[in-house]
Amino acid sequence: MNALDFSQLLPLLAIAVSAGVFGGILAGLLGVGGGIVIVPALYLALSTAGMDPAITMQVAVGTSLATIVFTSLSSGYGHFKRGAIDMDLLKLWAPSLLVGVVIGALLGGYVSGLILVGVFATVAAIVALDMIFRKTKDDPTPRGFAKPIWAVLGVVTGGLSAMMGIGGGTIGVPLLNFLGYDIRRAVGTSAAIGFIIGLPGAVVYALTGLGAEGLPPFSLGYVNLAAAAIIIPLTSSFAHVGVKLAHSIPRRALRFAFGIFLMVTSLRMFIDLFEAFSIS
Numbered sequence: 213m214n215a216l217d218f219s220q221l222l223p224l225l226a227i228a229v230s231a232g233v234f235g236g237i238l239a240g241l242l243g244v245g246g247g248i249v250i251v252p253a254l255y256l257a258l259s260t261a262g263m264d265p266a267i268t269m270q271v272a273v274g275t276s277l278a279t280i281v282f283t284s285l286s287s288g289y290g291h292f293k294r295g296a297i298d299m300d301l302l303k304l305w306a307p308s309l310l311v312g313v314v315i316g317a318l319l320g321g322y323v324s325g326l327i328l329v330g331v332f333a334t335v336a337a338i339v340a341l342d343m344i345f346r347k348t349k350d351d352p353t354p355r356g357f358a359k360p361i362w363a364v365l366g367v368v369t370g371g372l373s374a375m376m377g378i379g380g381g382t383i384g385v386p387l388l389n390f391l392g393y394d395i396r397r398a399v400g401t402s403a404a405i406g407f408i409i410g411l412p413g414a415v416v417y418a419l420t421g422l423g424a425e426g427l428p429p430f431s432l433g434y435v436n437l438a439a440a441a442i443i444i445p446l447t448s449s450f451a452h453v454g455v456k457l458a459h460s461i462p463r464r465a466l467r468f469a470f471g472i473f474l475m476v477t478s479l480r481m482f483i484d485l486f487e488a489f490s491i492s
Contacts, residue, residue: 227257228439232446239287240454247378250276264426269325273377274417274434280379283447284406290455296400308363312370317413320375321420333481343471374413379406
């Protein structure tokens with residue numbers, strides 16, 4: 213299939229505007245980096261434009277990771293000012309997260325796009341069910357683990373996040389909350405983690421996609437620069453709105469909102485998978 217021409221790129225850019233606004237709000241609200249909105253939005257736009265399904269998910273994921281670099285800085289700074297980032301945990305977790313990101317991004321750049329869709333949908337569904345139905349203590353106490361355990365958790369979190377094109381919050385928020393961290397502190401720390409995941413992840417996707425056929429105009433490997441240029445200012449600006457919401461609504465409401473959104477996203481991706489296998 214040939215590369216998309218400029219006229220086919222216009223719907224992608226239009227959807228990128230909406231994804232930037234909602235992705236930014238959710239980045240600040242839920243610490244997710246916006247990727248949980250941006251990936252399915254770009255995936256839908258590229259699919260509608262007739263892009264080769266074999267690389268559609270890679271472009272959506274790579275572009276999302278590039279936007280997360282800037283969104284996480286904006287969102288993370290907002291949470292930092294409110295004292296909602298655990299800096300000790302961030303320092304402890306960063307090296308293993310980085311290792312996981314490189315592994316996940318390399319896998320994501322070479323495996324089938326349908327596998328990425330399946331990973332995205334499955335992880336999102338599991339996390340959604342946990343966030344919606346699990347009850348938490350009113351005054352959670354963080355659990356302590358040995359460094360090797362944190363290292364394993366970091367590699368898994370970084371790897372899955374890079375493959376899914378998300379900033380770490382989709383996995384990091386429920387994981388930290390499950391381990392006893394207050395939901396707002398989990399959101400704030402996960403927002404900062406987004407930078408550690410987004411930067412190396414985007415670089416790897418850009419490099420592994422160099423020379424790929426059928427890419428949209430203005431693409432650097434699997435990163436579409438046109439869509440990223442539209443999304444980044446919007447997500448960075450609207451992340452501040454999400455941060456204010458995160459610190460003004462009840463913990464339970466925050467968890468429930470996170471879970472419902474993830475479940476809707478997961479269902480949509482499973483429908484796409486079913487349709488893809490039905491056609492094949």
